[in-house]
Amino acid sequence: MSNELKAVFEDISCKKKFNEPMRNYASFRIGGNADLLIFPEDTDDLRNILYICRDKKIPLFILGFGTNLLIKDGGIRGVVISLNKGFREIRITDDEMITAGAGAGLQTLVSFALKNGLSGMEFAVGIPGSVGGALIMNAGTRDGEMKDIVKSVKIMTDDGEVKVIKREDIGFSYRHSDFQSGSVVLEADVILRRGNSRDIKKKMKSLIADRKSKQPLSSYSAGSVFKNPSNDFAGRLIESAGLKGFSVGDAVVSEMHTNFIVNRGNATAGDVLKLIEIVKERVFTKIGISLEEEIKIVGEE
Numbered sequence: 055m056s057n058e059l060k061a062v063f064e065d066i067s068c069k070k071k072f073n074e075p076m077r078n079y080a081s082f083r084i085g086g087n088a089d090l091l092i093f094p095e096d097t098d099d100l101r102n103i104l105y106i107c108r109d110k111k112i113p114l115f116i117l118g119f120g121t122n123l124l125i126k127d128g129g130i131r132g133v134v135i136s137l138n139k140g141f142r143e144i145r146i147t148d149d150e151m152i153t154a155g156a157g158a159g160l161q162t163l164v165s166f167a168l169k170n171g172l173s174g175m176e177f178a179v180g181i182p183g184s185v186g187g188a189l190i191m192n193a194g195t196r197d198g199e200m201k202d203i204v205k206s207v208k209i210m211t212d213d214g215e216v217k218v219i220k221r222e223d224i225g226f227s228y229r230h231s232d233f234q235s236g237s238v239v240l241e242a243d244v245i246l247r248r249g250n251s252r253d254i255k256k257k258m259k260s261l262i263a264d265r266k267s268k269q270p271l272s273s274y275s276a277g278s279v280f281k282n283p284s285n286d287f288a289g290r291l292i293e294s295a296g297l298k299g300f301s302v303g304d305a306v307v308s309e310m311h312t313n314f315i316v317n318r319g320n321a322t323a324g325d326v327l328k329l330i331e332i333v334k335e336r337v338f339t340k341i342g343i344s345l346e347e348e349i350k351i352v353g354e355e
C-alpha cells in the first residue's frame with residue numbers, strides 16, 4: 055500500500071515516512087511497519103490529511119508516544135498520524151489555567167506546572183506519553199486522573215471540524231474516555247490551583263521514588279497491561295495465579311510488577327498476545343475474575 059500512498063500524499067509537504075517500523079515509536083519496542091507515518095505541523099496539514107483519508111477510504115490511526123500500545127507484527131495499514139512535530143505548545147491562558155498541545159509530553163506539562171507554581175498535576179509525574187494519549191486514556195494513578203484537572207478539550211472531527219468539548223461531555227471513566235472514534239485531540243485546558251513549588255516538588259519526588267521501587271522502568275513495556283478490577287489489583291491476581299516470571303518467548307510477566315509484561319529484547323506481538331491469553335485464562339480458571347486489557351492492541355496479525 056505504501057506505493058499507492060506515495061502518490062496520494064504527494065502534495066502534502068509535511069514530514070512523511072513510508073513503510074516505517076513502528077517498533078521505533080512504541081515503548082514495548084514491538085510492532086511491524088506502518089504504510090505511512092505522517093507528521094502534520096498545524097491544523098491545515100491535519101485537515102488535509104483527514105480529508106484525503108476520508109475521500110479515499112484510507113484507514114487512519116492516531117499515535118501518541120506509543121507508551122500504551124501493543125502494535126501487532128503485521129504493522130498498521132493506511133496512515134498513522136503523529137502530532138509530535140506540531141501541536142506541542144504549552145502556555146498559561148488564565149491565572150490558574152494551562153493550555154497544552156496534544157503532541158506535548160505529559161512530563162513537559164507536569165514540569166511546566168511546577169515551574170509556574172501550579173498544583174494539581176503531581177499525580178501525573180512519571181506517567182510517560184503525550185498529553186493527547188493521557189486524555190484519551192484518562193491516565194492517572196490512585197492520586198488522581200486527567201479528568202480531575204481537564205476543563206475542556208479541543209478536537210478535530212474526522213471531517214475536519216474543530217470543536218471544543220467540555221469535561222462533562224467527554225465521558226471520562228477509569229482509563230477511558232468517550233471521544234468520538236476518528237477524532238483527533240488537538241489540545242486541552244487544564245485547571246490547576248496556586249501552590250507552593252517546594253511542596254509540589256516534594257510530592258513529585260516521593261511519587262517518583264515510589265514508582266522506581268515498584269515498576270520495571272528500565273525494561274521495554276507498555277505499563278500496566280490489565281485494568282484493575284473493582285476493589286482489587288490485576289497484579290495481585292496474576293501473582294496469585296502463579297504467573298510471576300512466566301514467559302512466552304521474550305515476553306515475560308515482570309517479577310517486579312506482575313501487571314507489567316516486559317519485552318526482554320526480541321519479543322514479538324504474537325508472544326505478548328499469547329502471554330495475555332494465558333494470563334487471562336489462568337486468572338479466570340483459578341480466581342474466577344475476567345481481566346480486561348488496559349493497553350490498546352492495534353494493527354494486523
Ligand SMILES: Cc1cc2nc3c(=O)[nH]c(=O)nc-3n(C[C@H](O)[C@H](O)[C@H](O)COP(=O)(O)OP(=O)(O)OC[C@H]3O[C@@H](n4cnc5c(N)ncnc54)[C@H](O)[C@@H]3O)c2cc1C
Nearest residue numbers: 116118119120121122183184186187188190193194239277
Ligand atoms: C513504564 C510505564 C508506566 C506507566 N504508568 C502509567 C500510570 O501510572 N498511569 C496510567 O494511566 N498509564 C500509565 N502508563 C501507560 C501510558 O503511559 C498512558 O496510557 C499514556 O497516557 C499513553 O499516552 P501515549 O501518548 O503514549 O499514547 P499512545 O500509547 O500512543 O496511544 C494511546 C491511545 O490514545 C490514542 N491517541 C493518542 N494521542 C491521540 C490524539 N492526539 N488524538 C486522538 N487519539 C490519540 C491512540 O490512538 C491510542 O488509542 C505507563 C506506561 C509505561 C510504559
